[in-house]
Amino acid sequence: xxxxxxxxxxxxxxxxxxxxxxxxxxxxxxxxxxxxxxxxxxxxxxxxxxxxxxxxxxxxxxxxxxxxxxxxxxxxxxxxxxxxxxxxxxxxxxxxxxxxxxxxxxxxxxxxxxxxxxxxxxxxxxxxxxxxxxxxxxxxxxxxxxxxxxxxxxxxxxxxxxxxxxxxxxxxxxxxxxxxxxxxxxxxxxxxxxxxxxxxxxxxxxxxxxxxxxxxxxxxxxxxxxxxxxxxxxxxxxxxxxxxxxxxxxxxxxxxxxxxxxxxxxxxxxxxxxxxxxxxx
Amino acid sequence: xxxxxxxxxxxxxxxxxxxxxxxxxxxxxxxxxxxxxxxxxxxxxxxxxxxxxxxxxxxxxxxxxxxxxxxxxxxxxxxxxxxxxxxxxxxxxxxxxxxxxxxx
Numbered sequence: 001x002x003x004x005x006x007x008x009x010x011x012x013x014x015x016x017x018x019x020x021x022x023x024x025x026x027x028x029x030x031x032x033x034x035x036x037x038x039x040x041x042x043x044x045x046x047x048x049x050x051x052x053x054x055x056x057x058x059x060x061x062x063x064x065x066x067x068x069x070x071x072x073x074x075x076x077x078x079x080x081x082x083x084x085x086x087x088x089x090x091x092x093x094x095x096x097x098x099x100x101x102x103x104x105x106x107x108x109x110x111x112x113x114x115x116x117x118x119x120x121x122x123x124x125x126x127x128x129x130x131x132x133x134x135x136x137x138x139x140x141x142x143x144x145x146x147x148x149x150x151x152x153x154x155x156x157x158x159x160x161x162x163x164x165x166x167x168x169x170x171x172x173x174x175x176x177x178x179x180x181x182x183x184x185x186x187x188x189x190x191x192x193x194x195x196x197x198x199x200x201x202x203x204x205x206x207x208x209x210x211x212x213x214x215x216x217x218x219x220x221x222x223x224x225x226x227x228x229x230x231x232x233x234x235x236x237x238x239x240x241x242x243x244x245x246x247x248x249x250x251x252x253x254x255x256x257x258x259x260x261x262x263x264x265x266x267x268x269x270x271x272x273x274x275x276x277x278x279x280x281x
Numbered sequence: 282x283x284x285x286x287x288x289x290x291x292x293x294x295x296x297x298x299x300x301x302x303x304x305x306x307x308x309x310x311x312x313x314x315x316x317x318x319x320x321x322x323x324x325x326x327x328x329x330x331x332x333x334x335x336x337x338x339x340x341x342x343x344x345x346x347x348x349x350x351x352x353x354x355x356x357x358x359x360x361x362x363x364x365x366x367x368x369x370x371x372x373x374x375x376x377x378x379x380x381x382x383x384x385x
Binding site for chain 1: 326329330331332333334336364367368372375379380383385
């Protein structure tokens, strides 16, 4: 038995890290269908578009509290701040509207996208900072209130519009998608959890007092006001916090892998409506 | 399934080795233990799979050494090395094992 263990350890240690083989257009479509079917079959009483409401789609009592809270939503201040920030010109006289299609209004559902020129996934948070830098402004922290406020406003102008994420038949885009999927399913941290451990295998169940959200539609309500945080949080903040909670050292916000996992998850939510900004316990 | 069993076994064996560390450690013993732990932690970093507990244990080891408690510092550094090696094992094992969890 001991010999087997030693050999197994040695074999694992010696094996190099394997590159991810690029997906193809067919497997991306199959992934999408399997992902959608899994959640709709597991939760047949949840209307498809309701998955974007995360834990509230899973728990009746929690939903009642949320509906009451929505009368005076806790993200309202961030929304107003974001609207003002969005309309305020940079020092060079240009504004965010000059950086985005349709002046930046009603476009959240198209992010992230694969930029074939840059050869990488561009998230809305990254696009906002690229816009700032292109206009001579300092980038914002991806984890703090300014970025949350800006993305809250842009999400609000896109509410109800269905996610429309494209994975072009480009090996680099397919590799980014595959890397995102891999990151989502890989166990990490001392607690040996993957994103899927909570959001695929256990949605609707509790970890301490929290009801776990399903992975389907999980980014549609971002950014969110979290009572636990006592403030707003971006997608970057959500990802880094998830890693820390399983005792993993988080990556840098907007690391390639974080952008890739956002790409994968958003593609899996294609057709579901944008619901941000949101509020979570 | 074998992988799921193997992971805690490695952790247990590694930590058992830590517990067997001898007493009356010197500053040189600590320096060697710290270097080994830092090397393993850095390797986990290249795999983008460091653990917060490794970093915390390394910090506690340095703090113990700063207080000239080298027995404690060596034990903590070896614990950190064991944690870092477990995180490396996890990264390499999950490089393929993730596929088994994908929804099909």
